Amino acid sequence: MKPVHSIMLTKDETIRRAMELIQASNMQIAVVVDAKDGLLGTITDGDIRRALLDDFTLDDPVSVIPLKVPTVAYQNQTREEMINLALAKDIRHLPVLDESGSVVGIETLDDFLRTEHKEVAVVLMAGGLGSRLMPLTKTTPKPMLKLGSKPILQTIIENYASYGFVNFHLCLNYKAEQIKDHFGDGSNYGVKINYVLEQQKAGTAGALSLLKGKLKSSFFVMNGDLLTNVNFEHLLNYHNRTNSIATMAVKEHDVQVPYGVINVEQNRIRSLDEKPVHSFFVNTGIYCLRPEAINWVPEDRYMDMTDLFSSLISDGQRVCSYQMKDFWLDIGSKKDFDNAQEQFRKAFNA
Template sequence: MFTLQDITVRPHITIRETLQIIDKSSKQIALVVDEDNKLIGTLNDGDIRRGLLKGFTLSDTIENIYFRTPTVANINESKETIIKLATTKKILQIPLIDNDGILVGLKNLDELIDQQKKPNKVILMVGGLGTRLRPLTENTPKPMLQVGNKPILQTIVEKFSEYGYDNIIMCVNYKSQIIQDYFGDGSQFGVSIEYIMENKRMGTAGALSLLPELPTEPFFVMNGDLLTNVNFEHLCDYHLAHQSKATMCVREYDFQVPYGVVNIDNGKITSIVEKPLHKFFVSAGIYMLSPDIIQYIPKNQFYDMPTLFEQLIENKENVLSFPIHEYWLDIGRVNDYERANNEYDKAFDV
């Protein structure tokens, strides 16, 4: 199985060694990184041949022959943007980097156009009561509310399927039959859907203890009341590249104090800040988890995702954030629902 490390090299490696790596890999490219794993260039067979024509030997390092200004894509860019970039530049492969320039993936144009199925499970938490959305949820579970002429949950399923994630588990409770009757086994939507019944409130992580089989690959967990254009494939790449145990999508949230804030020290006014703006990162309700973290979740008990992350942090596990800048909306209140319907066509290019 291909891993990014198979084609990652440092500048001090020899041309001969790099050729062996390129020939061995089906990707036919080497990605050159520095000691911090930041992408600094690429190297393919053509680059090596041009180097040899200039007088370099197979025993020389690749320092003077690798391509230093490759076209790259950011981890926050959509699949459509990357396809457009690749076709415009007339290239078949584009390295993927995060906001710090760290290499996290390699995108192939053919694979992007003909999306391959992936083994990672998608677990959707869709059992909530939707109390804050009443009376809309009196007869309809929140994930089944119509936005853009389809249920919120259908948009979520379609977005995961778009990226090749078609193995879906829905954790259901409130008015679960409505969800099951609509989606069935998922075949109508091009996916496979299983259901886990929560006989009591389990929280945003507790239902994971009810999984009949332990996932063998990192898996997604997502709340069923979200609308987002986040690139799920990039989230997976990021999680794997950084060897994370648990990755939380986070969203920047800010609010402005409507007054002048007076800073005081021992009764003395030290400064006055007029209407300061405070910024925070908040959980976006989307997670990527490695299978072995399920051992932290108590069996058949209420357990929230923040509690899981706190436990992982306390145990010094590698826990990361994945900032998202794409469209994202938590449909928690009636005004959020109205906003979602107003924005849907534009956000999802309908």
Template sequence: MKDWRTIRLTPEATIRDAMRAIDEGATGIALVCGADDTLLGTVSDGDVRRGLLADREMADPVTTVANPRPRTAPVGADRLEMLDLMRAHGVTLLPLVDGTGRVRGVQTLSRLLERPHFDNPVFIMAGGFGTRLHPLTADTPKPMLKVGDKPMLEHLVRRFVRHGFTNLYISTHYLPEKIRDHFGDGSDFGVRITYVHEETPLGTGGALGLLPPDIAKLPLLMINGDVLTNVDFTRLLRHHEQQQFAATMCVREYEYQVPYGVVQSDNDVVTGMTEKPVHRYHVNTGIYVLDPEIVAGVVPGTRIDMPTLLERVADDGGKVGIYSSFDYWLDIGRIDDYERAQQDIGILGMT
């Protein structure tokens, strides 16, 4: 709201005052605050109705019907966290409070549901040969293989659009015309697409050096074009910015169970035994966020893979971090991965 004070009430206000504030604010709720804007409670249409049914009078203090323990969110709370909170508790407005409990604003469900917009560039790597998926890739670049009724690359593009990212760059190498013919300039998909072409493969990071110099000087999201995922790119970007990383690698947990009992020993003496132990590792998902200085530092025409690039960033003192994702993710590199994707796509609701 432009001015949340239109729905602010003092503890001395009456139920009638609350009804006026609710009506004028058109939010279905009013805030009861102390002199220093400390939140004392909220009052909704339902609170007023229940109070009147319990024989309260219109001239009674609003505190007699107010909810003294309302749901709130901290100032600067993540958009999706607020949406989750609203949906979980059936509220359409959240007071935003600081560390001392003072109201600093409000957030409404209608505003949160508006599609966000980010100027950050998105770089999708779509130049691979897909040799392990042959013969499917004999005349189709791997990212253009259909999963469900759309190419896997289109699933990615549409997901970025849903999250408010419309400034896309796509790297091509193998059968680039197949990708360009399908997406054009991106206008049919609600995005602007700029293509960069690798005359020779430059590794998983080398194509960064081909990006135009006028690219937005904002953190860049980078992803392999053969990934099927519902990773929340908004949360990923927010994490990168909040942690002040120079580069962020999106990882997920990979679990491997040894199918046998494992024996530890020292000089042929058993020191311990573990039955079928489980080992857990963080694995790279091929999704990154990179500060603009890193992108600008990749020399055009240089072959480099992303792990090497990130190691150089760390060696130069840059802060390289991780974002642990528990969202669906599938790297479609083999035939059985592709078959699994066909089964998963309907369950995920991404068709």
């Protein structure tokens, strides 16, 4: 996703300013917004030419030009959804909005069809025992269990690679050789893989201490036993935009109380609520971190990501959440795994 501020202007700015932005960006488009970056419309170089032919001047405000209301995308949409939308509408540009309707970037069809490799690292935690999935994991590490025709971990790697993220660090412990034998150096999958071998169980964050000094920019961390079609590029952009040391992708989860709930005050019933539903944000096991966050991970000690986030919060560091509405599947039990096959086919068209 391209930054959008370089082509944004308000309706009170001049046509000259719109022309300058369009020429400087080489995108043939400018985005007109309100005071809160809400999208009002777009202007192209063709719109400017027509305005000049209608006797408007370069010093007239942009508001004299009829604004196009463009097709838009939202930052929680997947890459595939955006490509299909652009192709279906036969358009080259897709302004990207957040949940409040503010413009946060712009996607182009050219960029979609030309995936560039990015230097951002992806750290996948794939060393767990998978005890709750026994006996399936007695001979196979949990990330290598197959959904559809391929291991879970392969789907994760291929999904990241589709966004151009091709530099992986796989943190391994239980049955590490199976994973190494399957993926090798990653070249068969168009990626580069470095293996980080945990000498003992390190938790979902402990192995990061083994990467201290090796990661030079913000990076992803993700559990190697879950599936999602979240737009990883949008997650990274959000993390960088909020200037957070650590960002956790969260998802809303509803829990229904199976009984009627009675609200009582000093023995007096104030209200009744039949089987209410409570909503919570849950940790999805997907994160973006800045390299300095690793300084909070002790060496040779077990640590989970939740412990790391708690330490960062306690020390006053800026920690943010990224609310995702995308498909997300955590496989925590044999029942979850059995149910996952159909959900996987629907989400990934497998």
